[in-house]
Amino acid sequence: SVSLLEPVQVDAYGSKMPLNQVASVSAPEPRLLTVQVWDAGQAKAVEKAIREAGLGLNPQGEGTMIRVPIPDLNEERRNELVKVAGKYAEQTRIAIRNIRRD
Template sequence: MSAPTNWNDLKKDITRRMDSAVEVLKKEFSGLRSGRASINLLDPVVVEAYGQTMPLSQCGTVGVPEPRMLTVQVWDKSQVKAVEKAIANAGLGLNPQADGQMIRVPIPPLNEERRKELQKVAGKYSEQARISVRNVRRDGMDTLKKMEKDGHISEDEIKKHEKEIQAITDETIKKIDEALGHKEKEIMQV
């Protein structure tokens, strides 16, 4: 994509990229295990099936019947063992139990030490998102300066738009901090 040459395009681009950073953060958070079951918990699981590796979502349906239980309804009966093995070996600390074509995955409660570790990981994820947002801000400021140099906008407009970019940045950082606070609260909930 070429660099925006007017303020509206630049503002849309900055907003889109910053919102994207927040969405990525939320997706990363959804993969972090809290004490409760979440279908996203099994996203990293890949199954060795039909001579190739594929995501678990292509082998069965993941459900959450209870707060501390996941179920995987495997579509092909011949793949139940492979799915069970993939979940067990995914490094998530889960112990799946096959029951016909249904695999039950109890979610063990987290101990205090593991909760603190997860909080640190969540903090790292949010810091990466903040860095990403600041990079977008810097790119936006650089583009503004280039637009001024090319004669597309005046110096007065630059000052006004820099403040707007900062306001968008502050708002996005606030969203990141709120998401982190929510995730930390969820992790520490017993």
């Protein structure tokens, strides 16, 4: 699903930006995501951000089009995804606590 790449932050134009502000993400096949970068100069930064997002994905750049194959779901990969989901859940809990405190 394209929502898999929602948390990816890209170093673009001197600041961190969400991926959806520098590219469009689509899923032409069930096990493949494609990222169409709007500015060719940002393609390498987007590729690097996806690789370093901790999602276990290995993007393949082809100009402004980046193909992101989704690996098979084995036990090791499932455990990695559980850790990632736990990390995002904790960040959300902290954000909610901060909102309640204010």
